[in-house]
Amino acid sequence: MLLSSIYILVVGFTNCLFLKISWSTSDFSLEGDYLLGGVFPLHEIEHETTWFSAETTECFRHISSKSGYHMLQVMRFPVEEINNSLVSLGYDIFDYLIALAGPYGSTRTMTIAPLITMDLTPNCFFVNYGTSTSALSNKLQYPSFVRTLPSNKDLIEMIIHLIRWFGWNWVAFIGSQDDYSSDGLKLFNEYINNTGICLAYQECLSPNANYSLKLKKIDMLNSNVIVVFSWPQYASKFIKAQCMGYESTASKRARNWEMSTIIGIAERLLSLPGFNEFLYKARGTADVGLNDFEGAIKSKTCNQVFCDYCSLLTAEEIINEDPTYSFAIYAAIYTIAHALHKVLQCDMNECHKNTMVKPYMLLGEIKNLDFLLSGRHIKYDDHFDPTISYAIVLWRTDVNPPQFEMVGSYEKHPEITFTMNNSLLLWHNNGSVPFSNCSFECEAGYSRKHEGFHSCCFSCEKCPPNTYVNFSRDPYTCFPCEENEWSDEGSTTCKTRSVVYPQFTEIPPIIVMFSAACLIILLIAVFWLFAYNYNTPVVKSAGGTMCVLLLTIFILSSISVFFFFGIPTSVFCLLRNGIFDFFFTVCISCLTVRSFQIVCVFKMAAQFPKAHSLWVKHNGQWLFIAFSSFIHLIFFVVWMTGDPVKAIADSWTFKDQIMLICEMGNSITFTIVLFINWFLGFLCLLFSYMGRDLPKNYNEAKSITFSLILYYLTWIAFFTASLTTKSKYIIIFNAVAQITSINGILFSYFIPKSYVIIFQPQKNTPAYFQTSIQNYTQTISRS
Numbered sequence: 001m002l003l004s005s006i007y008i009l010v011v012g013f014t015n016c017l018f019l020k021i022s023w024s025t026s027d028f029s030l031e032g033d034y035l036l037g038g039v040f041p042l043h044e045i046e047h048e049t050t051w052f053s054a055e056t057t058e059c060f061r062h063i064s065s066k067s068g069y070h071m072l073q074v075m076r077f078p079v080e081e082i083n084n085s086l087v088s089l090g091y092d093i094f095d096y097l098i099a100l101a102g103p104y105g106s107t108r109t110m111t112i113a114p115l116i117t118m119d120l121t122p123n124c125f126f127v128n129y130g131t132s133t134s135a136l137s138n139k140l141q142y143p144s145f146v147r148t149l150p151s152n153k154d155l156i157e158m159i160i161h162l163i164r165w166f167g168w169n170w171v172a173f174i175g176s177q178d179d180y181s182s183d184g185l186k187l188f189n190e191y192i193n194n195t196g197i198c199l200a201y202q203e204c205l206s207p208n209a210n211y212s213l214k215l216k217k218i219d220m221l222n223s224n225v226i227v228v229f230s231w232p233q234y235a236s237k238f239i240k241a242q243c244m245g246y247e248s249t250a251s252k253r254a255r256n257w258e259m260s261t262i263i264g265i266a267e268r269l270l271s272l273p274g275f276n277e278f279l280y281k282a283r284g285t286a287d288v289g290l291n292d293f294e295g296a297i298k299s300k301t302c303n304q305v306f307c308d309y310c311s312l313l314t315a316e317e318i319i320n321e322d323p324t325y326s327f328a329i330y331a332a333i334y335t336i337a338h339a340l341h342k343v344l345q346c347d348m349n350e351c352h353k354n355t356m357v358k359p360y361m362l363l364g365e366i367k368n369l370d371f372l373l374s375g376r377h378i379k380y381d382d383h384f385d386p387t388i389s390y391a392i393v394l395w396r397t398d399v400n401p402p403q404f405e406m407v408g409s410y411e412k413h414p415e416i417t418f419t420m421n422n423s424l425l426l427w428h429n430n431g432s433v434p435f436s437n438c439s440f441e442c443e444a445g446y447s448r449k450h451e452g453f454h455s456c457c458f459s460c461e462k463c464p465p466n467t468y469v470n471f472s473r474d475p476y477t478c479f480p481c482e483e484n485e486w487s488d489e490g491s492t493t494c495k496t497r498s499v500v501y502p503q504f505t506e507i508p509p510i511i512v513m514f515s516a517a518c519l520i521i522l523l524i525a526v527f528w529l530f531a532y533n534y535n536t537p538v539v540k541s542a543g544g545t546m547c548v549l550l551l552t553i554f555i556l557s558s559i560s561v562f563f564f565f566g567i568p569t570s571v572f573c574l575l576r577n578g579i580f581d582f583f584f585t586v587c588i589s590c591l592t593v594r595s596f597q598i599v600c601v602f603k604m605a606a607q608f609p610k611a612h613s614l615w616v617k618h619n620g621q622w623l624f625i626a627f628s629s630f631i632h633l634i635f636f637v638v639w640m641t642g643d644p645v646k647a648i649a650d651s652w653t654f655k656d657q658i659m660l661i662c663e664m665g666n667s668i669t670f671t672i673v674l675f676i677n678w679f680l681g682f683l684c685l686l687f688s689y690m691g692r693d694l695p696k697n698y699n700e701a702k703s704i705t706f707s708l709i710l711y712y713l714t715w716i717a718f719f720t721a722s723l724t725t726k727s728k729y730i731i732i733f734n735a736v737a738q739i740t741s742i743n744g745i746l747f748s749y750f751i752p753k754s755y756v757i758i759f760q761p762q763k764n765t766p767a768y769f770q771t772s773i774q775n776y777t778q779t780i781s782r783s
Contacts, residue, residue, distance in 0.1 A: 032090025
């Protein structure tokens, strides 16, 4: 077993095997109703030795510890205070023991704790003041271990909280080769997961390590924050190595500790009222120092010499020792006392001293304790770990002598409270918080891209359009915007797209709808005029029943214009495009067969009399109209079934808009439907050209040619615009194209005939038409 100190057991304890040491001085023994034990570092061994046998250590090999004796006096002080109540406590090394306070340090405690806490129902238990290793919180292994010093778990959580407070994520961790540092390093690696903190460098150093070399390695990693988690002797060596300074071969810059900021975390120091008076009373005011003690050490054992040495210390020397663990020792004794009072059911007047007190009874009560001691809240969790109260201190080098100054605090009871006075922090980087990150933070709109092993090391990439990066959600991902949102390149949020479609309340749609309404009224008027004059030569020469059919189709087609406005639906899309396309096919079929019929009567009847006879006998014009319309209808139904027109939200044309449009589809049947229309129009033009020299009353070549050319030009312009330009006004252009197509035929074919019916009735007589035919016949015969 490797030991670095000699432990003084103040008292013995039941069924626990410990070295029994007897003292003649009263500092180490006090009678009482219930006995306590204590373990304190009263000697410091300067070098490690192997302890093979239980033998007395020679005193000249070791240095007596004033701080250990100070701790011992702190234990005596609360015992003296408590003994003024109904129950008296004692401390000594006897066969019977209730509880043990101590020892100081994780490694020392880990050596002793298993011997005391090996049973699940222990015969004695441990109230420790000086160890913080987290392993001792495991109640399966150490069921009777209680401590008044916070565990490393709380300290590491506080360190991580502090690192995140300053925005650092690239830190080094330096420890020593002992249980304390090893436990801290293990917890640090465990707790930094999912915190954004990375460990640039980690090492537990031996006493003879090359500290300057380690500092150079850290400097080469560009880590400006070093967590030193070790015993004071290792930390001091590390600081001394830093103070000496060195020149980094990587950066060619000198780094000196005076140019660094040292922040410490410690238990908040609390004074013990009455402790100084207690020492003065116990020690008197004798002014005897160590010089008077040097001659005695060579002839006695350490245990004997220490008693002599203690008698030489003055109250001031004891008071001026490090008080770091004073309150923890003080709280340990009061914890035992409060638990004992609970077990003995003490009240203001008496305690039931006849109760057989067992250590497990005290343990049960300790878990439920909740009391104030010198202003500090004393309470234990299920692991018998206390509530914490840390002070954040700054090492001030700008004052003489240098000293620590409290700059913040961290409390966990009754809730987590963190305070930091940033104005007190002295940063040597132009007064700003030093940068200690593996990578510079990405600018807004840039996502991180992993580089290397550590998650803190990354490069930055600009998010493409219609994506955004949200650091609080995931800084490594450019998230796509929703369909109704958009964003520019390098965005952190998405903007809502405006929904665009021709609305009924806009000026252009109002003009188009007004035009359509006027057109419908005009068509109804012409329809009535032709129906009223149905038996007149003008109406019969224009087609008679076919004219009525055409006008009916035009009226129905004009109504479809009103479905181009408002929010489109599948039904609206069908009514605005599909229905018009079918009706206009019937219209072109009528004009085609009308042109063919006129040419047939005047030019083909004489040359092909039998064919003309069959045409007239079987109503060839209606068969052609029915056949072409039926073929068109079949392909129209196939089109609507396989790839129908439907309302879609166009979110790809404009980044900041969603256009509600009707998609016509891209199937072959759609192409065939368009081809039928345009082919019939071509036939109509061809027949009209063939009849260009017919009698004036029957010559409709100019009107039909004009209307069809206007039809072609209008739709060519529309399709060209729709392919080259994307806008809601293309939808309005579609409606205008339909109105223009109808107007072309109406004003070139029907309006001139209506003018004759109304204003030139003399031309609407059989005689006038007969004269026109005779003149045409004479002209043909001469030629």
